[in-house]
Amino acid sequence: MSKSKRxxxxxxxxxxMRKFTVGELATQFGVSSRTILRDLQELSELGVPLYSEVGPHGGYQVIKERVLPPIxxxxxxxxxxxxASHSLRHYPLLPFETESSSALNKFYYYMPGDVRDRIDQMKNRVDFFTPTRQKESxxxxxxxxxxxxxxxxxxxxDSREGDSCRLIQPVGIYANNGFWYCPAYCFLREDFRLFRCDRMLAAQIDESAEPLDHRHVHLGNWETFSKRQRVDVRFYVELTKxxxxxxxxxxxxIPNLVVCPDGSGYLDSLIPQSEIPFFASFFLGLGTDAIVKEPQELVDQMKQMLARIQSIYG
Structure with missing residues (x-):
């Protein structure tokens, strides 16, 4: 076996293996212990994080940050x-910010020169914009x-009612429109809630608190485990192109949008009643490009908002 392949x-x-001895590796690869020691030294110089322990129960082990083999x-x-990695730079913070930046630099550095030239030419031709937010997470x-x-x-x-301290058990995190969100079980409310990550003024693991068994709960189904009864109402909105x-x-x-041949269309979907204030503001912002037909509650809230705006501007 050639040295590079070995x-x-x-x-x-x-x-x-994670933990091993020089003798075990020498037997497995059919070489001397001295050869294995030289090979391990080369792997260490290449960045494989090895740690050695002396004594009768000693040996080598790979520390937590393992290095993956070449792909x-x-x-x-x-x-x-x-x-795909480059597009994440528009988020001011990521759960793996340092690692993603390091991985991207390594990825770029070890590419062939012609591929790097192609990427350099594409950088100013393709991008994935995300709204920039002032608050960090x-x-x-x-x-x-x-x-x-x-x-x-x-x-x-930091909620609408003011600052509060809570114990939560996170389901996961996701990004939407420049914000990070965290669905979690709230021990105060004894139910699942959705938290804005930028509104968290402090967060640390509480080892003394007993977690619930939520291994079956994930980002795709957490809302179905909420105790709150969701009330849906039919939305019907006519939309220009x-x-x-x-x-x-x-x-x-994206709700159920139906597109017409000329590019216009309509929204016909069941939407939680609790979302009416959001959609009142959203459709009001579309002006004449959206005509709300149902529900009447949504129309009434839009009228109230228009009345408040009119009172401000006379």
Whole structure:
């Protein structure tokens, strides 16, 4: 076996074994212990995080941050991976901000020169914009750790009623329209709630709190486990072509939109009654590009908002 092939297989082996001795590796690869020691030294210089312990129960082990073996990408795959990571730069904070930046730099540096030239030419030709928000979300990593490891998080939260301290058990985190959100079980309300991550003034894992078994709850189904009875109302809104484009660009998740051949269309969907204040403001912002037919409650709220605006501007 050639040295390069042995190093490649050795990297995959130590990642898989996590803890091993030089003798074990020498027997497995059919080489001397001295050769294995030289190979391990080379892997360490390449960035594989190895740690050695002396004594009768000693040996080598790979510390927590393991290095993955090389993966062969086609040129198109490499470019797609680069821009997928590159698009995240518009978010001021990520739960893995430092790691994503480091990975992107490594990815770019080790690409062939012609592929780097192609990426450089594309940087000013393609982008993925995200609204820039003034408030930051510095506790994304803590919330994500809590969701993965089923931990209870103690947070200080800036709500409409003022600052409050709560214990929550996160389901996960997701980004929408420039904001980060965290669905979580709130021990104060004894139910699931949706929290804005930028409104969390502090967050830390509370090891003394007993978590609930929510391994079956995830971002795709958490709302179904809420004790609150969701009341849906039928929305029917006629939209111009511009109104359709605005709805598709700004509403998430996108409700049931029906497109007509000329690009106009209508919204015909069941939407939670609790969302009426949001949609009153949204459709009012569309002006004449949206005509609300149902529900009447939505129409009434839009009229009230218009009356308040008229009173401000005379």
């Amino acid at each position: 190093l490649m297989e050795l990297m995959m082996t130590v990642n898989r 062969a990408f086609s040129e198109e795959e490499a470019v797609a991976m680069f821009f 510095p506790y994304l990593s803590v919330l994500l750790q809590g969701a993965i490891e089923q931990k209870v998080i103690h947070i200080q939260y 511009v109104g359709m484009q605005r709805c598709e660009a700004e509403l998430c998740p």
